[in-house]
Amino acid sequence: MPTIAELRRLLAERRADGASVALVPTMGALHAGHLALVRRARELADVVVVSIFVNPRQFGPGEDLDRYPRSLESDVAALTELGVDFVFAPAVDEMYPRGAVDGTTVNAGPIGDRYEGASRPGHFNGMLTVVAKLFNIAQPDIAVFGQKDAQQVFLVTRMVADLDAPVEIVAVPTVREPDGLALSSRNRFLDDAQRAAALTLAESLRAADAAAAQGAGELLAEGVAAFGDHDGASLDYFVVVDPDTLLPIGDDFRGRALVLVAAVVGTTRLIDNTFVDVGPAR
Ligand SMILES: Nc1ncnc2c1ncn2[C@@H]1O[C@H](COP(=O)(O)OP(=O)(O)OP(=O)(O)O)[C@@H](O)[C@H]1O
Numbered sequence: 215m216p217t218i219a220e221l222r223r224l225l226a227e228r229r230a231d232g233a234s235v236a237l238v239p240t241m242g243a244l245h246a247g248h249l250a251l252v253r254r255a256r257e258l259a260d261v262v263v264v265s266i267f268v269n270p271r272q273f274g275p276g277e278d279l280d281r282y283p284r285s286l287e288s289d290v291a292a293l294t295e296l297g298v299d300f301v302f303a304p305a306v307d308e309m310y311p312r313g314a315v316d317g318t319t320v321n322a323g324p325i326g327d328r329y330e331g332a333s334r335p336g337h338f339n340g341m342l343t344v345v346a347k348l349f350n351i352a353q354p355d356i357a358v359f360g361q362k363d364a365q366q367v368f369l370v371t372r373m374v375a376d377l378d379a380p381v382e383i384v385a386v387p388t389v390r391e392p393d394g395l396a397l398s399s400r401n402r403f404l405d406d407a408q409r410a411a412a413l414t415l416a417e418s419l420r421a422a423d424a425a426a427a428q429g430a431g432e433l434l435a436e437g438v439a440a441f442g443d444h445d446g447a448s449l450d451y452f453v454v455v456d457p458d459t460l461l462p463i464g465d466d467f468r469g470r471a472l473v474l475v476a477a478v479v480g481t482t483r484l485i486d487n488t489f490v491d492v493g494p495a496r
């Protein structure tokens with residue numbers, strides 16, 4: 215597994231031959247959602263780098279850093295099968311030699327304090343800090359993220375624009391189970407009853423989508439009502455936002471909007487989202 219210095223040297227050699235580089239940042243425990251990102255990266259660039267790093271700086275006190283699933287050996291096997299060129303899985307000490315809390319941090323700005331950021335204070339600063347480090351280490355032409363983490367992909371795209379980072383951000387649609395549950399590394403924490411309750415996230419998004427043509431108010435009401443029909447999942451937020459700003463839409467909004475939902479099922483926090491086409495209010 216290359217160190218930071220080795221990865222830089224190996225990628226510099228490939229770049230000298232004219233190769234383009236795509237980076238897929240992950241926290242490991244790979245599933246088909248991650249593999250869709252890797253396949254997209256494979257289509258877009260000559261060299262694909264996948265990072266596997268459970269970043270302590272994006273976990274708050276009392277969150278699931280310690281129990282976050284880790285399966286490096288099987289992850290590397292799956293990535294090798296997909297023809298990934300380099301797996302970068304640094305130790306925490308190599309990424310944060312001065313410790314996990316000391317050092318420069320990227321500030322996500324006000325959108326970083328909303329939605330996921332309201333429930334996970336500091337999460338997006340920690341996420342953007344490690345993403346900026348990964349961009350500086352791999353210097354990719356392209357970086358591929360999942361739409362499942364919609365606020366994350368929004369904030370990464372905004373960071374790249376705001377800081378003039380020379381990397382193109384590509385978002386891949388959410389990969390789902392046949393019944394609609396969004397794949398997530400954290401789904402493995404769910405027992406059978408919780409797995410059934412977790413479906414309420416996708417169902418509430420489907421209800422919102424079905425009501426979207428009737429206007430913003432109806433969409434929100436139907437989505438929240440569909441969520442309320444289920445036991446075992448506690449709703450954190452259900453919001454409809456403008457994809458360009460990530461701010462909540464008003465009643466007179468028309469066009470493409472993004473519905474964001476988060477819930478806690480048992481002790482597991484899950485998120486999901488979907489784009490909808492909002493029609494005129496009736
Ligand atoms: N179901 C999915 N479809 C598409 N992309 C996904 C999916 N799940 C995760 N990703 C993307 O994979 C990348 C790495 O995410 P990460 O390693 O945190 O996995 P995860 O499944 O989101 O884990 P968790 O939900 O437990 O945080 C992110 O860009 C994320 O958006």
Ligand SMILES: CC(C)(CO)[C@@H](O)C(=O)[O-]
Nearest residue numbers: 239240241269341344363
């Ligand atoms: C982008 C990321 C790898 C940064 O740690 C993480 O937030 C994730 O897995 O989505």
Ligand code: BAL
Nearest residue numbers: 241272273337363366
């Ligand atoms: N998938 C986003 C990373 C996190 O939950 O910390």
